[in-house]
Amino acid sequence: MKPFTQVTGIVAPMDRANVDTDMIIPKQFLKSIKRTGFGKNLFDELRYLDVGQPDQDCTGRPINEEFPLNQARYQGAEILLTRKNFGCGSSREHAPWALDDYGFRCIIAPSFADIFYNNCFKNGLLPLILSEEIVEQLFQQMYQTEGYQLTVDLQSQQVVTPSGETFAFEIDEFRKHCLLNGLDDIGLTLEQADAIKAYESERRVSAPWLFDAVKN
Amino acid sequence: MAAKTLYDKLWDAHLVQQRDDGSALIYIDRHIVHEVTSPQAFEGLRMAGRTPWRVDSVLATPDHNVPTTVKERASGISGIEDPVSLIQVKTLDDNCDEFGIVEYKINDQRQGIVHVIGPESGACLPGMTIVCGDSHTATNGALGALAHGIGTSEVEHVLATQTLVAKKMKNMLIRVDGELGEGVTPKDVVLAIIAKIGTAGGTGYAVEFGGDVFRAMSMEGRMTVCNMAIEAGARAGMVAVDDITINYVKGRAYAPSGDVWERAVEAWRDLKSDEGAHFDEVVVLNGAEIMPQVSWGTSPEMVVGVHDNVPDPAAETDAVKREGMARALEYMGLNAGQRIADIKLDRVFIGSCTNSRIEDIRAAAEVVKGRKKADSVKQAMVVPGSGLVKAQAEAEGLDKIFVEAGFEWREPGCSMCLAMNADKLGSGEHCASTSNRNFEGRQGYGGRTHLVSPAMAAAAGVAGHFVDVREFVRG
Ligand code: SF4
Numbered sequence: 001m002k003p004f005t006q007v008t009g010i011v012a013p014m015d016r017a018n019v020d021t022d023m024i025i026p027k028q029f030l031k032s033i034k035r036t037g038f039g040k041n042l043f044d045e046l047r048y049l050d051v052g053q054p055d056q057d058c059t060g061r062p063i064n065e066e067f068p069l070n071q072a073r074y075q076g077a078e079i080l081l082t083r084k085n086f087g088c089g090s091s092r093e094h095a096p097w098a099l100d101d102y103g104f105r106c107i108i109a110p111s112f113a114d115i116f117y118n119n120c121f122k123n124g125l126l127p128l129i130l131s132e133e134i135v136e137q138l139f140q141q142m143y144q145t146e147g148y149q150l151t152v153d154l155q156s157q158q159v160v161t162p163s164g165e166t167f168a169f170e171i172d173e174f175r176k177h178c179l180l181n182g183l184d185d186i187g188l189t190l191e192q193a194d195a196i197k198a199y200e201s202e203r204r205v206s207a208p209w210l211f212d213a214v215k216n
Numbered sequence: 217m218a219a220k221t222l223y224d225k226l227w228d229a230h231l232v233q234q235r236d237d238g239s240a241l242i243y244i245d246r247h248i249v250h251e252v253t254s255p256q257a258f259e260g261l262r263m264a265g266r267t268p269w270r271v272d273s274v275l276a277t278p279d280h281n282v283p284t285t286v287k288e289r290a291s292g293i294s295g296i297e298d299p300v301s302l303i304q305v306k307t308l309d310d311n312c313d314e315f316g317i318v319e320y321k322i323n324d325q326r327q328g329i330v331h332v333i334g335p336e337s338g339a340c341l342p343g344m345t346i347v348c349g350d351s352h353t354a355t356n357g358a359l360g361a362l363a364h365g366i367g368t369s370e371v372e373h374v375l376a377t378q379t380l381v382a383k384k385m386k387n388m389l390i391r392v393d394g395e396l397g398e399g400v401t402p403k404d405v406v407l408a409i410i411a412k413i414g415t416a417g418g419t420g421y422a423v424e425f426g427g428d429v430f431r432a433m434s435m436e437g438r439m440t441v442c443n444m445a446i447e448a449g450a451r452a453g454m455v456a457v458d459d460i461t462i463n464y465v466k467g468r469a470y471a472p473s474g475d476v477w478e479r480a481v482e483a484w485r486d487l488k489s490d491e492g493a494h495f496d497e498v499v500v501l502n503g504a505e506i507m508p509q510v511s512w513g514t515s516p517e518m519v520v521g522v523h524d525n526v527p528d529p530a531a532e533t534d535a536v537k538r539e540g541m542a543r544a545l546e547y548m549g550l551n552a553g554q555r556i557a558d559i560k561l562d563r564v565f566i567g568s569c570t571n572s573r574i575e576d577i578r579a580a581a582e583v584v585k586g587r588k589k590a591d592s593v594k595q596a597m598v599v600p601g602s603g604l605v606k607a608q609a610e611a612e613g614l615d616k617i618f619v620e621a622g623f624e625w626r627e628p629g630c631s632m633c634l635a636m637n638a639d640k641l642g643s644g645e646h647c648a649s650t651s652n653r654n655f656e657g658r659q660g661y662g663g664r665t666h667l668v669s670p671a672m673a674a675a676a677g678v679a680g681h682f683v684d685v686r687e688f689v690r691g
Contacts, residue, residue: 001264031300033255033307036263093369122369185369186264189377192233192241196269196379199232199243207343209472209480210245213272214318214339 001124003182007105008151009078011142013068014043019082020089021116025098027090029054038094039101043069073146080107081138086127087116096123106152108159110135121175122184128152128169130159154180219490221387222456223422226362226487230345232379242382244374245344248330249276249317251308252636253349257372258311268315269378275339276312276319278305279329280636284599284626288638292323301637328602328628331355331569335439336602338468342457342484347374352569352652354445357454358438360461360487362422364451385452386420386496389489391427394503399686401579402437403571403650403669405429405501406444407509411519413499418450421497424489425455429503435464436575443570444652447516456488510556510682511654511667513544518654519667520556522684528552547656548664549644557682559666562645564589564596564623564677565659566670568633571650572601574608576670581614583674583685589622590680597624597639599631623677635660648676 029041031054044052047069049062063070069077080099086109087095096119099107106126120127130138141161142148151160154176159167178188189196204211220228233241254276261267268274281301288295293309296302305322312319320327326337331352334340340356346363347353349371356363366380374380390409410417423445430438438455445453455461462481465471472480489495507521518541520527529541529552545552550559566572566580577600589596598618600606606628609615615625632639633651635658641647643662650673651658654665668676675685 033259033303035256035259184264185381186266186373186376189241189373189379189381193377195233195241196243196377200378203243207480207483209341209476210344211273212470212472214275214470215272216318 001122001182001184001187004105004124004126004154004179006151006153006155007078008149009105010074010076011079011081011138011148011150012074012077013139013142014080014082014086015139017083018085018088021087021092021095022089024087024095025092026052028052030092030094035094035097036101038098039103042098042102043067076103078103078105079150079152080104081135081142082107082109083135084110084132086112088113091115091119093119093122096120096125100125108135108138121178124179124182124184126152126154126179128159130167130169134167219493221389221489221493221495222360222424222454222487223362223385223387223452224493226343226345226454227384229343230362239381239383241379242345243379244347245273246334246340246346247274247374248334248339248346248348248353249274249308249371250280250330250348250350251278251304252280253368254311254371255304255307256368257349257375258315260369260372261315261375266376268317268375271316272318273378274317274375275334275337276308276317277327277330277333278308278322279327279628280630280634281305282322282327282627282629283637284629284631284639286627289323289627293321297638325603325607328600328605329569329572329630331439331443332572332601332605335359335435335464336468336604338465338471341465341471341480342461342487347380351446352443354451354453355439355443355569357442357445357452358435359465360454360457360484362452362454365446385422387494388418388421388423388450388497388499389495390423390425390499390501392425392429392501392503392506393427394429395432396429396503396506397686399671399689400506400508401669401671402433402440404506404509405503406441407511407516407519407667408501408506409441409499410444410448410516411509412501413448415447415515415517416449417499418445418448421450422452422454423448423450424495425453426489427500427503430455431458433460434575435460436573439573440570440576444516447652457484508669508672508685509667510559510672511665512548512550512556512559513541514547514654514656515540515544516652516654516667518544522556522672522682524556526550526552526554526556557684559646560592560681561648561666561676562594563641563647564593564673565599565632565647565649565651566597566673567599567601567626567631568649568651569601569630570652571670572599572605572628574605576650577605577609577614578612580670580674581609581617583671583689584621584623584678585617587621587678589677592680593677594645595624596622596677597626597632599626599639600628602628621678632659634658635663641665648673648682
């Protein structure tokens, strides 16, 4: 998993509450055998005017010009600014996969749905909680300034605006540690590689039949 | 030393690290992989630049999506007509080739349903921890092993680290005392258990099946019972090791031999619960009271004896249950009080990881022999659990018995158990099925599944409706 330390990037709006995972990535894309490639179908129903199909080339599809991610000023956005209860609905891990694949590193909202919140950390995304007032303030600033950027610094737990204003945010220490070091569940377990190896070498002696190779 | 249950022993022997929050790191000895739940796990490895920790602990085979007609199978993977199925099977092949994992490919004779080939090949052994991205992995618990299903992110975790983050479950003993009546099979035993404890009865528990009935049961039978532990809510089911276990394992392709075999057997002899070991819950059934079972509803606990009638929701005092029963009756197109024997069948399915081993095929063949499928039954199919089971059955001439009776003899795979391939029920059709789940739509949209033993399914296929196989065989 890629570590998350500090990101300075363009902010794009998803200006509504209760964005569910089916809106983030509609169910027809779940048949895929991959966990990459979902970026082009992120918010598919809002982004395009037709109904998207898995494995379709999206370049020629009619796009919804009104949708922010289709507008020039938000291209290359790495931070998504949204309203409360983001990521509700089905537990699909495809939702963070799609956001990550699109290029987002951080999502700022007043609150997140539980499972989605957990799934973000497994995929190197930072779901960042700020109060509704601050989120509203950021929305205002973003709309007023083309190319509006924020800096999110995980180490110091701060969001910095272009004018130098800072907002502190909370995050669980353990999760912070994992994100800073790029440790997903597997990365964490691999920190215990020595213990696993020690167990293995003891068992290889005491129960060698467990280590016979599966061969063709 | 405190007395331990079989589960305690298996857990303790695989504990790499206990963590403060109650979770633990458990070492996994064997990992079985199939095409549906593995693609994203492999992709995750690739993206992170990781390789399997112990690649020779993994065995793969495609089963869920493979076609089972001789015609489609003849051209191997390219014979798969459904494009999504084809991609999944092809992806498994590619991933196994890339990472160097042994795979029994589609037309390898050793290919079959994951939970059939594990024990059959000797890849799964007593005392092991065994995982697979599939909820019926507990089948392997029949060997005296700790086996359970895992999700896709855990598949990746096990591939990369050879371990699983787990919490210890509670211990439950399900004891079936006495002796089974003639014609009563392991499938009837497990259905009766689920009827008694309910589909959530085993939630949070590792279940050990014990008592005289299990001591007398064959390995195939023990697998049928452990297979359905998940239908009683338990992720893991297991049976203590005895001579039956050891004789079953001996000589299998990956079983140890020589000195190591002797040492292994000595260790395996201890794979039983100690005298006085503590179980958090004990459930007792009397084997003699178990009748051949038939499920009437849309949950595996909705099951009665073949001589019973479809129950009446009005007699149920629990409101939630009552409503569930009424909904099930409506979906199944049955009336309260109707005789089970009056349910007419449209199709018969003999197969799945629950009942597709040689003993199951033999039991069905014995019933079918010299008889004919009822004309009213549109299709009766027999799908062996693996290519080796198929070959064995053919060597015994069982395929001919089925074909002569008008039953179809298929290639190995999951088939109509979950209808991911072309084998499906039509809407409203009733099926006597040896599989494990009778959920709405499980065997095809609108399909109506009745879970039964292989012998009962075979008899229903001949009679056109449910019959007590014991009376049927006697004539
Ligand atoms: S036979 Fe059915 S239950 Fe068993 S693994 Fe296949 S699909 Fe799952």
